[in-house]
Amino acid sequence: MTIENPVKRLLMTVTQGVYVVGVGDDGLQNAFTASSVMQVSIQPPMLALAVNPGNASYPLLVESGVFAVTVLRQDQCALADFFGNRSARDENKLRTVPWHAAPSGAPILEEGLSYLDCRVVSKHPAGDHVMILAEITGGDFLHSHATHSHTRPLRYDQVGDMDGSDELLPDHLGIPGADTP
Ligand SMILES: Cc1cc2nc3c(=O)[nH]c(=O)nc-3n(C[C@H](O)[C@H](O)[C@H](O)COP(=O)(O)O)c2cc1C
Structure with missing residues (x-):
């Protein structure tokens, strides 16, 4: 898949x-x-997650104050597509995929590589997303696989333009209308 937008190509290097x-x-x-998930603190272990407040998941996340991150394997692009291009507004996505509740109660996909259970600490506006800071309260590997390539975590640059951001991102960076001297 060819990525046309130069800003998208640049951001894919992160x-x-x-x-x-x-x-x-x-x-x-x-x-x-x-894809906007990163570890941000060592002691205590904390994680940041950027969520579009328009997602059906957002009120559930804020009201419960917990979430669980399932890390996908490199051969699980189809799961990323399924959970990323369909909404709970139209269907119950969890009905067709095996899952169980983490200790927090938030769902974990059983076929994932590993999971992190999280408790929300604070929320911060971040452009068209909300940055959620959370403490990692638990987690584990989901299977005792050997280290085959398919047990490596899936990377954002491997899924092409699955999230459609090629079209949504600006095609250049900087302040609109301002010329670089
Ligand atoms: C590869 C990929 C990465 C995505 N990353 C994010 C993200 O970091 N934050 C977010 O809020 N939505 C992200 N999305 C979009 C949501 O997954 C998508 O809007 C989903 O349909 C929301 O589901 P819901 O309405 O059931 O909550 C991503 C989608 C894809 C395909």
Whole structure:
């Protein structure tokens, strides 16, 4: 797949993973694909997640104050596509995929590589997303696979333009209308 947008090509050099974030605790649960996830603190272990507040998952995440990040394997592009291009507004995505609840109650995909259970600490506006800071309260590998290539984590640069950001990103950086001297 050819990426046309030069800003998208540039941003793809920033290494990110591709995850499925499970939200909600008892009763109402959902999950969505996210690439904007990073570890931000060592002591205590903390993680940052950027969420589009327009996602059906957002109110569930904020109300429950917990989420669980399933790390996808390199052969799980189809799962990233499924959870990232469909919405709980139209269907129950968790109905067709095996999952169980993390200790927090948030859903974990059973076929993933590993998971991190998280508790929200604070929220910060971040452009068209909201940056969620969370403490990592638990986590583990989901299978005792040997280190084959398919057990490596899926990377954002491996999924092409699955999220459609090629078209959404500006085609140049800087202040609109301002010329570089
Ligand atoms: C590869 C990929 C990465 C994505 N990364 C994010 C992300 O970091 N944050 C986010 O809010 N949405 C992200 N999305 C979009 C959501 O997964 C998508 O809007 C999803 O349909 C929301 O589901 P929901 O409405 O059921 O919550 C990504 C989608 C894809 C395909």
